[in-house]
Ligand SMILES: Nc1ncnc2c1ncn2[C@@H]1O[C@H](COP(=O)(O)OP(=O)(O)O)[C@@H](O)[C@H]1O
């Protein structure tokens with residue numbers, strides 16, 4: 001029987017640096033069996049809706065996600081079976097018709113704005129991390145990212161931020177900070193915070209953490 005993986009939840013507001021922190025962990029453990037799964041991959045399929053209808057969805061509310069499916073796939077992985085994870089299309093606001101194959105791993109990072117909101121998900125996690133970055137920094141990063149990578153206009157980013165992203169952050173995301181084991185101010189720039197997390201993961205995996213030495217090579 002396969003060993004249950006270590007599951008690490010990484011949350012925080014949009015553009016707080018969740019993906020960057022997760023990548024730093026992946027990089028530190030690149031010789032181990034480790035992968036990141038994004039909650040965003042499990043945004044509900046909206047292919048049955050017109051594009052104009054999809055624009056009305058509140059993508060920062062827990063209802064926008066098919067979290068049951070994420071939990072189901074995490075259980076499959078935990079029991080040693082590979083899964084096919086949906087690939088999300090931010091420009092079309094729905095799932096693409098493609099998936100990618102994820103094999104079982106020893107460490108699984110589950111990243112997303114609402115991964116600590118669902119108790120069933122939280123209870124599956126061994127380490128829960130909240131990346132804490134000021135709202136003004138996050139909106140500036142988001143404008144750049146959404147215009148460069150997600151096909152958005154400045155007006156659409158600002159209007160979505162004021163109508164959904166900001167209020168949902170304060171209603172649903174920020175309150176999950178209380179469930180975090182570790183809060184990392186400033187995300188990946190906080191090298192001490194990231195190193196403490198890597199050391200903890202290494203101790204659970206029962207391996208030495210040589211991240212300092214790797215940096216100096
Ligand atoms: N500590 C940081 N300093 C400067 N830029 C950062 C930092 N963390 C993330 N970024 C940048 O901000 C943007 C959003 O970061 P990302 O890690 O994708 O956030 P999230 O996954 O929370 O949406 C990216 O362009 C990333 O390079």
Ligand SMILES: Nc1ccn([C@@H]2O[C@H](COP(=O)(O)O)[C@@H](O)[C@H]2O)c(=O)n1
Nearest residue numbers: 013014015040059060090093094113165
């Ligand atoms: N069709 C969509 C789906 C999601 N979003 C936004 O993505 C944000 C979460 O992703 P991060 O990488 O920023 O954590 C979330 O705040 C949604 O508003 C979107 O704009 N369009």
